[in-house]
Each structure stands twice: as structure tokens, then as C-alpha cells.
Amino acid sequence: MTNDEIRMTNEFRETKAKRHLGFVIHSSFVIRISSLALLLASCDKPAALPQQRPVRVHLTCDVNGRIEPCGCFTGQFGGLSRTQTVLMAEGKPTLRVDAGDSIGGAEDYHVIQFKHVLQAFKSLGFHAVNLGRREAALDVETLRKVAADSPVPLVSANVVDARTQEPMARPWVQATVDGVRYGIVGVVDPKSVGETDLGAGVELLDPASAITKHLPEAKKDVDVLVLLTFAREERMKELAAQFFEFQLILGGDVRQPSQELLRANRSYILATTNQSRALGFFQAALKPDGTLEQPKQEIIFMADDIPQDEGIIAHAEAYRAEVRTTKLAIDDPQRTRDDAVPGVRVAARYVGSEACAACHAEDYAIWQKSAHSMAFPALQRRESEADPSCIGCHTIGFGTESGYRREFAGKRLTQVGCESCHGPGSTHVEQRNAQRTQGREPGFKFRPLAAADCVTCHHGEFSRPFEWEEFWKLIAHGKKK
Template sequence: MKILAKAKKKVLGVLFLAGLTAGTSCILTGPTSPRKPEKGRPGAGVLSIFFTGNELGALKPCGCSGGQLGGLDRRSAVLDAVPEPRRLIVDTGSFVKSDSEQDLVKFNIIVRALDLLDYDLVSLSEKDIEIGENLDLLDGLGSLFDVISPHRIAGMNVPATFTKKLSLQGRTVVVTVAAFDAKSSPIEQIEGLFRPQPGQQAVGILILNRCDPGMIDSITEGVPAVDCIVCPAESDEPMVMGDPDKRPLVFSVGRFGRHVCELQIRVAERLKLSFRAIKVKEDLPQEAALVELYEDYQQIVRERNLLEKYPRFFLPAGLEYTGSKSCRPCHTDEYDKWGTSAHARAYATLERVGSQFDPECVICHVVGMDYESGFVSEQKTEHLKNVGCENCHGPGSEHITTLGKTKLTKPKSGCTDCHTPEHSSDYAGNEQQKLEKIAH
């Protein structure tokens, strides 16, 4: 992979960021770590097709706790385990969750990252097309990687299929990847997407936007050229549906970029397919060009002032947030106990990784950011930095004004509002231990 060389092609990067400021047996193995390239055994008779997709805006793990999976900057360590001539890299689309300003920034960053990572093919979802059209980016995607989609794009002739020949040990395998709109098209049309030639060793891969057992059975019986079906993700982790030893092999790629799926093709008289999901672990080396790209993203978020633009609601009954220090006069022991906790230093963890201007990160490190009178920025609302009393107990203005006669009311945050699997990988199963740390 020539990531560093690509990273020097500044003109292309500026263009994208300027608007922002056959018979087979299938074998399943569980999630693993990426293997090291084999020395002296180029390929050992194996071709690889890598799949990712459903990034949904997850550029990298939040970094709040260890043991987290994912990160575009670590993905190359997995992909580079296989030399370019023996691999095909495919993304199944769904770059972001919404068309919010921050997700539009992420859309551009993800497109640029897939280019730097030498992706061969991207299957665009309806949402990808909608956002790409709004950002005027669709015309330029074809210069970065091949694009397929089952959806029509106005003014563009985007194919539904992609074919590439991979060669190994004097044999050629023709890989066809097709995207099909199973929501609105009859499945009888699928057969026309695959046209293997007699005597040709071929692998047919079908990406669907809807899967159900009846549909899979119909494809299995009616379209023998389909060897693998990629279904929409219903879980963060990749899943294999049905019997992995039967054709077609049916799987989903997971969400948030925490795994890279690898379909291995063992080349012999008869092709044999096997599948594995590879964890993108935090101990994998980071690619410098992708690290720099994430820093570009952070800078854009800061320049766009997305933190202060974050939508906020009015609190009920004129309540306001007052900050943890306002609780100290009457609750000295509790305040002092809080001051020794990690909650009282939550904002500093953002500053260490440069995420103190990213609203998606900040919201779990400050008080009341969802509401008027809550945290806006360090300059304007410094007293609401860190995870404070009012996160759990509710806004304190009326309680203070009435000298404690008015009980604290909602909105109140629960631990799992922020301590989710993607943010706190060690929280689930250790809830009691965590609560003891903040008991007061």
C-alpha cells in the first residue's frame, strides 16, 4: 500500500475538504487478530477479499477507556497483511448516521480515508448517495475507487456490478461483486448480475440491503452463481447466518469499523472459501497519514464551532444548571469525595486527545450540554466542565434558591447513558465496583 505517497497528493485532499472549511465449502472461524505477512510463502495459495462497512461515523474509538476496537488509522495493519495483487478491499457503505453538519464533515473524512487505504470498491447506500449529491462529491468518487450501487443516481451511470481478476500460482479467479435492492426489485433479477463463463473459476458476492430466510433460500435455489451474501448489519460484531459450511455463505460485516471481515479463497482445482472476522485492536500500529487525517477532522470541527452549535432544549420550570461548586456549602463531604474521582477530571481526558471541541465527545464529560444553561464551551461555562453533581442529581438552581426545600428533579443522567460498550468497554459486568468509586 502506498499510503504515504497518496498522502502527498494534496490537491485531491483539498478538493474534498475545501467544502468543509463455484462448488465451495465454507468454514467459519471466530474473531482473530491480523496475521503477519508470510515470508517466503507469497499467499500460500490464498486470495483475500476484505469487507468493511456501516462505519456510521465512527472514525476511531473515543479513547475514554482501554480495550476498545476500531479506528481507521489502525485498519491498514489488517489490510496490509495481504499484498495488493492478492486482495480485494470492499466497503459496503453507510458512512454516517445522519445529515447533521458533523456527519457531513465525517462523510468527507471517511471518503478520503478509504482512498488512502487503497479500497478497490465501495457499494453506496441510499443515504450515501443522498449526502454525496448534497455535497457535490459523487462525480469525484470514481477517481478514488470503483463504485457500485443498486440505486439510481441522477445524471450518473453507476453500475450494480464490479468484476476483478485475481491471479495466484498460475490460476485466475474472477471475483464479481454485485449490489441489489432487495426492498424494491424482484429477486429474479439477481441472476442477470452474474455471468460466469464456462471453465472459469469464479466467486460471486451479492450485497443486499435486506435479508430474510425466505429470500436467502430463493437465491440459494435460483442463483447458483452466488457464493456469498452480505446482509445488512444487525449487530456491532460480524455475524454468520445459517450453516457456514454451506453455499452461499451469508454474513454481515458488523458496525462502527471494529472488525475487518476476510473472505479467504484457497485456489486449487476447486475453490474453497473460508471466513473470519478480524478485530481492529488498539495495539495495532497507527498509520501516520490516517492519524493526520483525523487531526484534520478535529481542526474542522473546531473551526466550524460545532460545540456551540449543538442543539439544546429548555429545562422545565425555568430550572438552570449551577455547577458542582454551588453544592459545596451544604454538601462539603460529598463535594470533597467527588473531587477525588475521575468524574472530576473528565474534561482533561478530552484535552489529552484533542477532542475538547467535538460535541459527540464533550457531552459525556460535562454538565447539561443537552440543555439551555448547560455547558457551552470552556470559555463561557467553565463551571460546568467535568462530570458533576447535576449530571446524576438534576439541575440545582431551585434546590439552592429554596435552601434545599425543593427536591431535585429530572433531567437526570444514568450511568449507562455514557458508559456504553463503545465508550466504556470494561463497564458491563463491573457496575458495582464502578459505583463504589463514586459512592457518597
């Protein structure tokens, strides 16, 4: 055998994916093993490591709290529940890392949800979860607690306590997968985080200095050094130029997942994003000198025919059960009194769609037949009617003082009502009544609406692509129908 080429087609992965998922993950990879290596392996120790070892990595970024997809329309792609199905079909061990922004926001319910996201990451077999822009928006106490309780290591070398300069998470972690030892350092780029978006008591150090500080420890006894970066592509390239040590730089703060594998200095750069809809995959053969050969990247898009994993769905259910019984800041009407400025007339309040029916009978009848009048039961069917991350678009005025509150338990101000679009109507109702009974001219006018007002709810994963012409005709009312 001279210069043989041993082709290892990743058959298992392909057939499994085809059989169970009805979709194909195309991948075949080739490892060259020199005849010398084979000879050595066969006559010396049969179980010796081959000269080249497989590096395989799965990457997520911008999971945004999506343990499972929201279910707003049937073209749903996202959810760690689907990621798990793909990872199970993969069959082989991979390094599994998240580059940041896996939390949904900085509200108390996002923090509760994040706990369950991290549990889900644990079930997914993740090795490290990096702090991104949204995690850096948590206040120092919350972040410290979340990091301490996390079942998966949270990493970040440059998100620190502003007072003590101590890292809020682990600056780096090491993990061994399939005989390959990985060192993983995490950073978030300050250019990806607005000054005002930073959590109270949290500070961001310059990523390069933070990396320099922790690199000697992180790279000790590892085969592959990975930088998890929540950063834009140009910044990832800059870091690659500054540090030759990283074989892999994984991110990031990008608008769409990497179309191709980038190479900068000695690093391969791969980025993904998209609210857990896109899973990044990297594989290569690790040479004894530490270089990666035959690198290959792939972005696996979650399609809605990928079944959701029951075990991960259980984490979403656990979140819903917890948030349902937890008192939240948004439940407190005092906190949401943003319109109550002392000495200023209180702005209009929400009164509910029924208050409009008497004078706008025709519009009301049209609305009642539309999907908008059934938006709350849709949440109830998914047991999400107590989940603040859903309620906003399926009720009237949630998060404002006079709007829907969870304590109403579905009894009033539910659905996408008249005022979800037109705004609070108390002043209008009072003035139009006064007009009718006393002939007084109303001073208040609702502002005119347009497509932009629909897109506040009809966007992203929450809606099929919004087309005014198509959507408006299904709910047309008023003068312009």
C-alpha cells in the first residue's frame, strides 16, 4: 500500500438523517493516512492513535431563549428541540459550543428562561456557552448567580465585575472529545455591545488583553485552541491576526451564518446566528503538528420537518411551569406606569374591544371573524398564556399600566384587539360619547396606521413574510376596506 487514501464517508450520519428526518446532511470527509503511519500502527501497537485525529465541532449562536420554536406559524425552523434531533442523528461525538446571545433578554423572566436554556444545553451535551451581548446586559449579581448555577460552563475572559475586575464566568475551559483535547477561550467584543446595554456593575475588558492574560493557562496540554467570540466578522479577523494560537475562531455577531469557511492568519473562522435556526458544523483532520487539514464547514438549517426532541421540549415546559407561578416585575402596575408623569394629564387607557362594538358594529363584526380575535386561545393551547415572551403580541397593551396583566388570567384585554393596533381608546370613547350626547367636537384623533404598525408583530419567526396587500385584505375594515 503506497500513499493510500482512506476514504471515510460519514455514512451513519447520512443514512440516519435521511431515514429519521427526511432531509439530508451532505457530508463526507476524507482522511489521508500515509502508508508509513499505517505500517507503524499495524506492527507496533494496534490501538495507537492514528496520526490524524478527527476534529468535529458544532456551533450555535443567538439562540435567543428558543428552547423550542414559538409556534406562531407553520414555517417554523428554530428551537434547540430540533438541534437535538440533528445532533442525535450525527451519531459521532462533537465539541459543542455556543458563541453567545443564548439568553432572550435582560428581564427577570428571561433570566428564568435562561436557566432552562442552560439545562437544555446540558442535555444537548454542550461543553461551553460564551457570554454575548445580551448576557453582558445582566446586572453583576444576576450574572454571577446564573454562572454559578449553570450546569454547563459559562465562559468569558473579558466580561468582568467592574469593581473587582474578576471575570464573571470562567475565562476558559478545556474539554476532551474523541481523544482530542480542546482549550476554549471566550470573549465578547465591546464593539458589539452598546455602552448603555451593559448590565449594572459589569465591565468589558479589551478582548485582546483578556486573551493574552489567560492564554498561557488555557493552551496548556491542549491539541486545539478555540476562541469563542461574540464579535463581528472583521473583528474576528483582527483577533486571528493578533493571535496565531487559535486554530478555530467561532462566532458571532453576524447577520447571516458563514457562507464559506474563512481563513485568517492561522485560524479558521466560522460564524452562525438566527435564533437557533442555524447550526454550524466544522470538521477537519488534526495533524500531529497541530495543523488542521481538509477543513470543511457546513451550516445546517433547521427545517420544520425535523422532529422536535421530547427531552428538550420538557425543558421548555419546565420554564413555562416556573414562570407561571413566579411573581415578575411586569406584573406590578406601578413599574409600568410610564405614562404617569406628575402634573401631566394621564394618557388614554385601554378599555377593550367590546367598548368599541356599539359604535363600530361593522368593524367589530369583521374583527370577530378574523384570526386576531382568536389570538389568546392560541396561546392557551400551547400553555403559554402566562409566558411574558409570548403575551405581548397576543393581547392588548401588555407591559403598560392599563394593559393586559397576567393576573387577568385571560378575562379581559385579551386577543389582538382594536387597541392593539389603534392604541388606548378611553379618551376616544369618552369624547365620542360626549359628542353624541352633548354635540361637543372631539379633540382626540387616533393616529393613522400603516404596514409598519403590523410589522411590530408580524416579523421574523413570528410570522410568514408580511405583505400588506395580502394581509390587509383579510382584516380590511374602516374606510379603506
